[in-house]
Amino acid sequence: MAQQEFIIQRYNPDTDESYEESFDVDVQPGQTLLDSLNQIKWEQDGTLSFRMSCRHAICGSCAMKVNGQSMLTCQTQVDAAVERGDPVRIGPMGNQNVVKDLVVDVTKFLQQFERAETWLEPYEDQEPPEKEYRQKVEEFDHWSHASTCIHCGACYSDCTVAAVDENFLGPAALAKAYRFVMDSRDSKREERLEYLSETQGGIWDCTRCYMCVQACPKDVLPMDAIMELRTLAIEAGHTNNHGARHHKGFAGGVRKRGRLDEMMLPVQSVGIGRLLTGQISAHKEMMDYTPGAIRLLKSRKLLTIAQRHGASAEGREQIQRIFDEVESEKHHHDVDADAFGAEFETAIGGH
Amino acid sequence: MSKYAFWPGCVARGAAPELYTSTLAVAEHLGMDLVELEAAACTGAGIISDGEPYLQDVLNARTMAMSEQMDLPLMDICSTCVGVHRLAAEKLRDVDYRIRINHHLAPEGIEYRGSADPRHLLWILLEDVGIDKINSMIKRPLEELNLGPFYGCYIVRPERTLDFDAHPTRRDSLEQLIDILGATTVTYDGMTKCCGFPILTTNKKNSLTMAGSHLDEAQSKGADALVTPCPLCHLNLDAQQPDAAKVIDRSLNLPILHVPQLMGLAMGIDPEKLGLTRHVVDTRNLLNKLGV
Ligand code: SF4
Ligand code: SF4
Ligand code: SF4
Ligand code: SF4
Ligand code: FES
Numbered sequence: 250m251a252q253q254e255f256i257i258q259r260y261n262p263d264t265d266e267s268y269e270e271s272f273d274v275d276v277q278p279g280q281t282l283l284d285s286l287n288q289i290k291w292e293q294d295g296t297l298s299f300r301m302s303c304r305h306a307i308c309g310s311c312a313m314k315v316n317g318q319s320m321l322t323c324q325t326q327v328d329a330a331v332e333r334g335d336p337v338r339i340g341p342m343g344n345q346n347v348v349k350d351l352v353v354d355v356t357k358f359l360q361q362f363e364r365a366e367t368w369l370e371p372y373e374d375q376e377p378p379e380k381e382y383r384q385k386v387e388e389f390d391h392w393s394h395a396s397t398c399i400h401c402g403a404c405y406s407d408c409t410v411a412a413v414d415e416n417f418l419g420p421a422a423l424a425k426a427y428r429f430v431m432d433s434r435d436s437k438r439e440e441r442l443e444y445l446s447e448t449q450g451g452i453w454d455c456t457r458c459y460m461c462v463q464a465c466p467k468d469v470l471p472m473d474a475i476m477e478l479r480t481l482a483i484e485a486g487h488t489n490n491h492g493a494r495h496h497k498g499f500a501g502g503v504r505k506r507g508r509l510d511e512m513m514l515p516v517q518s519v520g521i522g523r524l525l526t527g528q529i530s531a532h533k534e535m536m537d538y539t540p541g542a543i544r545l546l547k548s549r550k551l552l553t554i555a556q557r558h559g560a561s562a563e564g565r566e567q568i569q570r571i572f573d574e575v576e577s578e579k580h581h582h583d584v585d586a587d588a589f590g591a592e593f594e595t596a597i598g599g600h
Numbered sequence: 601m602s603k604y605a606f607w608p609g610c611v612a613r614g615a616a617p618e619l620y621t622s623t624l625a626v627a628e629h630l631g632m633d634l635v636e637l638e639a640a641a642c643t644g645a646g647i648i649s650d651g652e653p654y655l656q657d658v659l660n661a662r663t664m665a666m667s668e669q670m671d672l673p674l675m676d677i678c679s680t681c682v683g684v685h686r687l688a689a690e691k692l693r694d695v696d697y698r699i700r701i702n703h704h705l706a707p708e709g710i711e712y713r714g715s716a717d718p719r720h721l722l723w724i725l726l727e728d729v730g731i732d733k734i735n736s737m738i739k740r741p742l743e744e745l746n747l748g749p750f751y752g753c754y755i756v757r758p759e760r761t762l763d764f765d766a767h768p769t770r771r772d773s774l775e776q777l778i779d780i781l782g783a784t785t786v787t788y789d790g791m792t793k794c795c796g797f798p799i800l801t802t803n804k805k806n807s808l809t810m811a812g813s814h815l816d817e818a819q820s821k822g823a824d825a826l827v828t829p830c831p832l833c834h835l836n837l838d839a840q841q842p843d844a845a846k847v848i849d850r851s852l853n854l855p856i857l858h859v860p861q862l863m864g865l866a867m868g869i870d871p872e873k874l875g876l877t878r879h880v881v882d883t884r885n886l887l888n889k890l891g892v
Contacts, residue, residue: 459757558613564639
C-alpha cells in the first residue's frame with residue numbers, strides 16, 4: 250500500500266467558488282482512479298461529486314480530465330496516471346459547463362446527436378426482409394469501430410474546435426453520423442452526406458488534431474470517421490464548399506509543382522469560379538486574406554513564383570504520372586462500385 | 601558522419617525559408633550530412649487524403665522508397681510531415697496494400713519495402729546526435745530565456761503511430777531541448793493543442809481564436825517566445841499573430857522560433873543566417889535579451 254496525492258478541481262455552485270483541493274489516498278496496486286475517488290468520498294469528504302455507474306468502461310459516466318487529458322476514470326489505473334503526472338490532477342471534462350465538482354452538464358453534447366439525427370432511417374417504401382437485414386461482414390468490419398461509442402464525451406471534452414465553437418457537431422456525433430452513412434439499412438445516406446458537408450460546424454470544421462482519437466477509450470477513431478466522411482461527401486459531389494475546394498486546390502497545386510502552393514490556396518478555397526463571376530461574397534472573403542499576404546510580403550516571406558521551390562523536373566513528371574494514373578483507376582472503380590451498389594440495393598431490400 | 605535522406609517539406613521551401621536555412625546551418629555545425637529529396641512530393645498534409653487517401657499513400661510510399669533506395673534514415677523538419685509520413689508507413693505495413701501501391705512506383709523501377717522509420721529533426725537531435733554532443737556545441741547558453749514549447753498535433757498524436765511507448769523521451773522532446781540549451785520551460789495548456797492552421801481558409805475565426813488563445817496563455821505565463829517543430833504552426837502563430845490578436849481582442853507580441861533557430865542561437869550562429877530577421881513578429885527584443 251502506498252500513499253498517493255490527488256489534486257481535485259472543485260466547484261461549489263452555491264457559492265460559485267472554484268478551487269483545488271489535495272487529498273492523500275492509500276492505494277493498492279492495480280487500483281483505478283475511480284476507486285480512489287470513491288475512497289475520498291467515503292472516507293474523507295462526502296460532498297465530493299462525480300458521476301459513475303458501471304465501473305467497467307461500459308456506461309460512459311465517469312469521463313474526467315486526468316492530468317489534462319480526458320479519459321474514463323474506471324478504466325485507468327493510478328499507476329498509469331502517475332506516469333503522466335504526479336500528483337495526479339483530476340478535473341471535470343472540458344468544453345461543457347460544470348454543475349458541481351467533477352460533474353458537467355452534458356446537454357450540449359447530447360444535443361449534437363439530435364442535430365445530426367444519428368438514428369436509423371429505414372427504407373419506408375420497401376417491404377422489410379423476411380428474416381433480417383443483411384450487412385456484409387467485410388463492410389461491417391470497415392466501420393464497426395464507429396459503432397462502439399459509449400457516449401462518454403471524452404472526445405468532445407478534448408476537442409480543440411468544440412473549445413472555440415459551440416456550433417461544431419463534435420467528434421462523437423460525427424462518428425455516429427458516419428456509422429449510419431455506412432449502414433446498408435439506412436435510407437438517408439445522401440441527405441446525411443449533404444447535411445454534414447454543408448451545415449455550419451460540420452465535417453469541414455474539424456482541424457484534424459487527433460485529440461479525439463487519443464482520448465477515446467473505445468477506439469472509435471472519430472477523426473478517421475470524419476476524414477472518411479469528407480472523402481465520401483466529395484465523391485458524392487458535395488464540392489461547393491470551402492473544404493472541398495481547399496482539397497481540390499491543394500491537390501491541384503501538388504499535381505502541378507509536386508509541392509504545396511500556399512500562395513494560391515486562399516484563391517482556390519474561396520473559389521476561382523466565384524471570383525471570376527464577380528460574386529461579392531467571394532471578393533469579401535478574399536479581402537479577408539489580404540492583410541496576411543501584405544505582412545508576409547513585408548517580412549520577405551511571400552516569394553515570387555520563380556523562388557518557390559517545386560519538385561525537380563524529373564520528380565514533377567513522375568508525380569503527374571501518379572496523379573493521372575490514380576485518377577483514371579478511380580474511374581474504373583466507380584464502374585465497379587456502381588455494379589456493386591446495384592447488387593447491394595437488391596440485397597438489402599430483401600427481394 | 602551521420603547522413604540522412606532529408607525531406608524539407610513545402611513550407612520550409614516556400615513561406616518559411618528561414619526554417620530551411622537554419623536547418624542547413626545547424627546540420628553543418630553538427631556534422632550532419634543532409635541529402636535533400638529533390639524529386640519527392642508534398643506529403644499531402646492530410647489534405648490530399650481528404651478526398652484521395654489512396655493517392656496520398658502512393659506519394660508518401662514513393663518518398664519513403666527513395667530513402668530506402670539511398671539506404672538512409674528519413675528526416676523531416678515539420679510535425680505535419682513526420683505525422684503524415686509515419687501514418688503512411690503504418691498503413692503500408694500491410695503487405696497486400698503495399699503491393700497495390702507499389703505498382704504505381706514500378707515505372708521508375710522503385711519499390712517501397714516497408715522499412716522506413718521517418719523521424720523529425722527534433723527527435724534526431726535527442727536520439728542520434730545526443731545530449732552530450734549538443735552540450736559540447738553550446739557556445740551561448742540561453743539562460744536568460746523563458747520559452748514555451750508548441751508541438752503541433754502530429755508530433756504528439758496519435759501516440760501509437762509515433763511509437764511513444766518504445767521512445768518515451770519523445771513525449772517531452774521540446775522541454776528536453778529547451779533544458780539542454782540552458783533556457784527555462786514555460787508550460788501551458790495550449791502547448792500540445794492545435795494551432796488552428798488547417799482551418800485557416802475554411803473557418804478563419806475559429807482558426808485564429810485557437811492560435812490567439814494559446815499565444816495569450818503562453819504570454820501571460822511569462823514566455824519570451826515559443827519554439828515549434830512545425831512550420832505550419834509557425835504560419836498561424838507568427839504570420840497570423842496580428843490578426844489573431846484582433847480576433848481575441850488582446851495585445852500579443854510573442855516571437856515564434858523554429859527548432860533549428862533555437863539550436864543555432866545556442867550554438868552561436870549569426871541570427872541573420874538563422875533567418876531570425878524574417879519573422880512577422882519582431883525577434884529584436886528577444887535577441888537583445890540574449891545580448892546578440
Ligand atoms: S480531430 Fe476534429 S473532431 Fe477530433 S478533436 Fe480534433 S477537431 Fe475535434
Ligand atoms: S467516441 Fe469515444 S470518446 Fe467519444 S463519446 Fe464515444 S466512446 Fe466516448
Ligand atoms: S505537410 Fe506541409 S510542409 Fe509537409 S510536405 Fe506537405 S504541405 Fe509541405
Ligand atoms: S498545430 Fe496546427 S499546423 Fe501544427 S500540426 Fe497541428 S494542426 Fe498542423
Ligand atoms: S463508471 Fe461506467 S464507464 Fe466508468
